[in-house]
Amino acid sequence: MSTLAEVAMVQGKLVNIGNSRGIRLAKPLLEVAGLADEVEIEAAPGVLTIRPVAHPRAGWAEAAAAFDPEGLPDAMGSTRFDDGEWSW
Numbered sequence: 001m002s003t004l005a006e007v008a009m010v011q012g013k014l015v016n017i018g019n020s021r022g023i024r025l026a027k028p029l030l031e032v033a034g035l036a037d038e039v040e041i042e043a044a045p046g047v048l049t050i051r052p053v054a055h056p057r058a059g060w061a062e063a064a065a066a067f068d069p070e071g072l073p074d075a076m077g078s079t080r081f082d083d084g085e086w087s088w
Helices: 027-033 060-065
Strands: 015-017 020-022 039-044 047-052
Antiparallel strands (some): 015 020
């Protein structure tokens, strides 16, 4: 059997799934590609491209936790909006 680094291309067969068609992907192929549950699929003539979904806010929680407020250029202070009474 091939190691994960050697898996580059395999042949598959489209199968009927209800009114759609599907393809089974071998676990080593998914591992090499780094695909999990959510994927984006792009179609072009004769080509399907499958890539992991990019989450736009990935890593924000870690970045916020590591934030150092001492690195801000100005000290946090009150503004004229803070000093006066708000009216709606």
